[in-house]
Amino acid sequence: MPLFRNIASMIALLPMIVISLTVFVGCIIYSFVYSLTNSKLVPVMNYVGFDQYERLFKQRKWDVAVENIFIYGFVFTIGCLVIGFLLAVLIDQKIRGESLFRTIFLYPYAVCIAAVWQGAGFVMVLMLAGLRGIDEDIWKSLSIEGVAKWKSYLFVILPMLRPMVVTAIVLIAAGVVKVYDLILALTSGGPGYATTTPAMYVMENFFSRANLGQAFAASIIMFISVVCILAPWAFYEFYLRNKYAAN
Amino acid sequence: MGGKMKKFFSILLTLFLPISFTNVSKAAGHMEAEVIHWWTSGGEQAAISQFAEAWQEMGNTWIDTAITGGDNARGTTVNRIIGGNPPTAAQFNISKQFVDLVEQGLLQSLEEVASAEGWRDFIYPPELIETCEFEGEFYCVPVNIHSWQWMWINNDVYKQVGLPVPQTFEEFLAGAPKIQEAGIIPLALGGQGWQESGMFDVVASSIMGFPLMRSVYRDKDIDAFRDGRFESVLNTYRELNQFTDEGSPGRLWNDTTAMVIEGKAAMQVMGDWARGEFAVAGMEAMKDYSCVIPGKEKYVALGGDVFVFPKNDDPKVKDTQLAMASMMVNPTVQAKFNNAKGSLPMRLDVDTSAADACMQMGLDLIQNPDAIMRESDDWNTPAFTAAWGDIISEFRNDPNYTVAQAMDDLEGVLTSGL
């Protein structure tokens, strides 16, 4: 496509580009710089090399936190997706009192009771929005061909909802990576620090431990791990797929 | 209005004020102060109101910014300082928490008012001066003392099993199996890190004494740490833990105190703020419950709160800050504040006739300079005390974690330079 046609698009995306560069990239650089200092309560330029990282990797607590996040991540992602999708399909069946049930399933999201409830509720509305966008004709032709309902949902409709599933996974993953308040409310990371998470480790070092350098180092490691896991997938999802689709 | 007139009016005003602020000539004129603190529960609200009301009686405005949780409140203070919008005054603990702010030149020196009013002469115990003084200048105002060194005991439980109320951890341990047989939890301990490490320090000081504790916590003296007594502290702590319940992780201290109040548990080690819970439950000190300072050597630990005053670009703010600092140490205000808070005042010439039996015990003890004990966080950074607490917590929760391992890990923290 000729360039000039997309100038409007560039202008429209300018806020996103500016924010991404200044805030998101800026924050990562800032965190990295201060992770090389021994900042305690306030950020101070007092260079100590990679001491903070060395200390981080010596912490048993950090190992436990990393281990936990994989367990939570797995259980949480699968749990939310399956339950959320199931609820969305059920509510899609033209049931009575749909509005009421949808509110019920969403409400823990409002009062922050437990992880899967929250996540599942949101996945449900996301999927429901997707389901409501499916063309009527597809249902008609499926029913003419006599395909069983559950088969239609699983093999025809779910693949069509792929973008929604991708959104849901990213959303849940971002939630898992950052989860600390929930654990704090439920167990305070205890007994001992058996249920702590990397985000809690960062949070603790930020606030109660007044150990900023360590907090920044931990968040940089968290960030690098996320990039390593997500970047190849994102490259495929948003770049390669589109490229082939365009050709 | 001329200077003379202004002064005249201010004198006139002072005459009519219920509290006289002798040294606060600058206080004349309306001042507005925003104070960040974390006192949001019943007794705490009553206490901060004493400051606020005294401030308002001086003809000033008090803007109250209450934020639950010390971490949140302190975090907000630091954020607002960095963002260039600092509060007039902010609460911290008696500890090393705010050292960074002093070193970065972010706090207002209070030396002007401190030397004019002779703070160094009346602040008691003098250890409090050490907390606030940096390079010969005052940077914080201590407002109260809260001691951790208490065992809270349900008298009925001990009557029921026919044992005298224990005065030491050894006596407690001797009677604990009998209490357990009666179907009562001997020791109530909540599942939060600060409760576990708080109790640990009480056990440590009552068993090995404060001088040795100081060698370890302040001087990081490894020989003292390894001389055998610290191991016995760990052993006693482990023994005590055999008499706790499973305890839900994250159980709050006050829910834990409730177990003692209801007679489900016999004893809890907790700071003097626990007294408020007994009072609310309608229990009378020494009759329904006992407060015991454990050990042969009895101590008052110097925990508590201070206020700091962040520097402000506006020069008028400094006068406001000095006036408020002066108000906080005023003996009349101190009496009202500490009676409401249930804590000990930071000077001796204060009316404490409202004190109950337990508080009186603390007041008597604190007059003895040898009985004054400082806490680890008075010498160490929050990062150090937290790393130390992690090990104590792991030691409590993991029975496979041996005393020898814990000693090695604790030594690691002592030498870590945190």
Place this chain on the structure above:
Amino acid sequence: MSVIPSGPRPKHLTIGRIGMYCFILVCAIFFLMPLYVMVITSLKDMDEIRAANILNLPKELSFYSWPKAWSQACTGFVCEGLKPGFFNSIKITVPSVIVSVGLSAINGYALAFWRFKGAYFFFGLCMFGAFIPYQVMVYPLLKIEDALGIYSTLPGIILVHTIFGMPILTLIFRNFYASLPIDLFKAARIDGGNFVKIFFYVIIPMSTPITIVAVILQVTGIWNDFLLGLVFAGRDNQPMTVQLNNIVQVDYGVAEYNVDMSATILTSLVPLFVYFISGRWFVRGIAAGAIKG
């Protein structure tokens, strides 16, 4: 365009349908348990809360905790309950939701239909933002807002919510638009539509369900936010959650669980209300309708 849902044809009651209803009911009960406990606890007095099982119905209804939570509970020296924070939360939430959802919708639209070289590189950078812990961004944002002169102001907190919402919201909109039939867009282009026109006349009318999802996400997130409001909103705009925390979380003192529960329920009413009314717009077949229309 019809507002009457026209999905799979409703059938008469079959065993399968009864089973389905049972399943939904069981799920609903499971989801409602915590709310049930909260409501009945808020209606008990403290003696009963201490004495009885949390699942028991109250022996005597006591309603005092509700007005107390709303307008009397003390949060420090001031005893005005949740009321002042409620209006602050509205002031923060309404503009933040509108700005962040609007901006992200445009982002998603531009990314899905008007790609240019490098657009996805920046999108990728933006997605990083979803994975950076909040706390890490606080200090740089403080400095930025201080430099812009909007620290501790309403625009300051709105900007912060817009920034934090952008990665996920942009992704939601992009992926929704990417799933729309591309023929629709091509047809609009042939008819001479430009960037702005197509957005307003073709895309917005089809965006209702996904906008509702985005609004639900943002209303919930911003309404429940505590940390960002505390740090960026300034003293005069402190959201309701700051007061809620002051009432509910007690470090050293006596907890009044019934007031806590009333306060928590009161705070969650606005998101609940949004969830409930959002149903009106959850209509099937909008995209299909647009194609035919």
